[in-house]
Amino acid sequence: MYHSSTFFDLLLLASATVILSLLIFLNYIRASRSKPSLPPGPRGYPFIGNVFDMPSCREWETFTEWGRRYGPITYINLAGEPFVILNSLDTTLNMLDAKSSIYSDRPTFPMLGETMGWDRGLVLSHYGERFRSFRRLLHRFMGTRAAVSQHHDVITRETHRFLVRLLASPGNLSSICGGAVVLDLVYGYKVKDHNDELVHIAEVASLEFSCAATPGAFLVDSLPFLRHFPEWFPGTGWKKLGREWRADTYKVVDTPFDYVQQRRVGFTAIEEGMSEHDADILKWAAVSIYFGEWRGSDTMVSSTSTFILAMTLYPDVMKKAQAELDAVVGSHKLPTFENSDRLPYLHALLKEVLRWAPVTPFGGHHRLMQDDIQDGHLIPEGTAVIVNMWGLLHDENIYSRPMVFDPERMHLADASLFMYIAMILAVFDITKAVDDCGRIIETKAEFTSGLVSHPAPFRCSIKPRSLEAVSLIREANLMEG
Known part of the structure; x- marks a missing residue:
């Protein structure tokens, strides 16, 4: 009797266990089906993704x-670190x-941030005080049209200086010094024409920044645990x-x-x-203007070089812009912000x-601060978000013939670049270069990789439109002193 009762109890317990396990399994399946899936993406490998x-x-x-x-939305996994790339x-x-x-935080980049020190600036600063x-400092400096208008005189002066350099050495596009405007406005520093320290x-720092910020450039950014390993x-x-x-x-x-503090300008x-804390914020805010998303030195050089490349390839566009300048400004003076x-x-x-x-x-990196559901997909907390700006700006659903340079479809833009372009077109013609035998050298629209993309080296011809244009350049430089 005792043994029969024990057997029955064990059978009952086993049956209950099986039923409970089955219910748990079915509940798991039901929950899995109702839980949003991750966005689609390329199939990775175990562990390294x-x-x-x-x-x-x-x-x-x-x-x-x-x-x-x-x-x-494309989802990728870099050794356990979730990333999404936005293409819409x-x-x-x-x-x-x-x-x-919930998307205003920044991801941690072991090379660029922790190792090189850029985690103290705006670009990699985590969301917080x-x-x-x-953001408050940068908005005050250049966050409104009124704020930017206060800088027009400096922008105009530096553009005049650039015209003189371009006249003296038209084949040397390295004479573009977009940082001159920012260095003057932020630090009160006047850039020398040659070999400025x-x-x-x-x-140097900009080149290193751009290299380290390129996705996949350093293994430690894909495998963050490597930062804990010894150097050997x-x-x-x-x-x-x-x-x-x-x-x-x-x-x-x-x-x-330090230059600013010695002279108390800028x-x-x-x-x-x-306070020491506020001074540190001010110092890194200044560098953020120079390097970050506020059109500092490297980006200005790239944009101006791209403009010259476009004019080389699309002469009809250049002539139409020059005709507008001649009609509005005339040929006897240089254009102004007025x-x-x-x-x-x-x-x-x-x-x-x-x-x-x-x-x-590809735009600045963001980091999700909590789980999010987007287009029916789960974006997990901690996911780094990259915007494919090139893809968005070449979307055939938005732009017809996106690879063609066509100003007819666009509107307004940046003050410094506007003045560079206006003055260049007012006094220079840009055409394809010719070789020693007089044959035209064909130019291709090719661009470098990296966080900041530049036109690949190309040859072109930049000549004054007239003797009057040469006089305008020299007179403007003399007036600036």
Whole structure:
């Protein structure tokens, strides 16, 4: 009797266990089916995910192809680190604009941020009080038209100086010094025409920044656990390079800032009684203007070079813009900001420069601060978000013939670049170059990879439109003193 009862109890317990397990399993299946799936993307490998799928050059082309294949949101996994790449304007606005409160953080980049020190600036600053302090300072400096209008005199003066350099050396596009305007406005520093120390420091740091910010450039950004390994461990060679680049980072941060404090001029002059914390915010805000998304030095050089390339390839566009300038300004003086509202085609041309070859082919990185559901897909907390700006600006659903340079479809843009373009077109003709036998050298629209994309080296001919144009350039430079 005892043994029969025990057997029955065990059978009952086993049956209950099986039924309970089955219910749990069915509930798991039901929950799994109702839970949103991750966005589609290339199939990765175990543990490392899509590390080997990340492109090392012309990243925007791969991202655009993924957009065609997988849709507006592409999901990739870099050794456990989730990334999404956005290839749709509507989706980008729905996520980064409409839900900015949860997408305003920045991901952590071991090389660019922790190792090189750029995590102290705006570009990689995590969402919080420091980030908000940066935004307040930058808005005050150049966040409105009224604020920018206060800088028109400096922009005009530096553009006049550029015209003189271009007249003296028309084949040398390195004479473009977009950083001159920013260095003057932010630090009160006047750039020398040749071998300027601050320009050199900025160019070195900018090149290193751009290299380190390129997705997939350093293995540690795809495999963050490598940062905990000793320097003798294979795959950690980035540590020594990162220390060297960190020195260049602090050189570009500290050198112009110290110049300001010695002379008490410029946007970054420390005010009486300012705390050490506020002074640090001011110092890094200044560098953020120079390097960040505020059209600093490298981006200005790229945009102006792209404009010259476009004029070389599309002479009819150049002639139409020059005709508008001649009609509004005349040939006896240089254009000014007062002429701006009467030059709609020039504004359209400028905007098309920025669309045709975006300076930053993939926009700044964002990081999701909590789980989100977008287009029926789960975007997990901590996901890094990259906007494929090149893809958005070459979307055939928005732009007909997106690879063609066509100002007829565009509108308004940036003040500094506007003045560069207006004055160049007012006094110079840009055409294809010819070789020693007089044969035309064909030019192609090719661009470098990286965070900031530049036109690949190309040859062109830049000549004054007339003797009167030469006189205008020289007179303007003399007036600036």
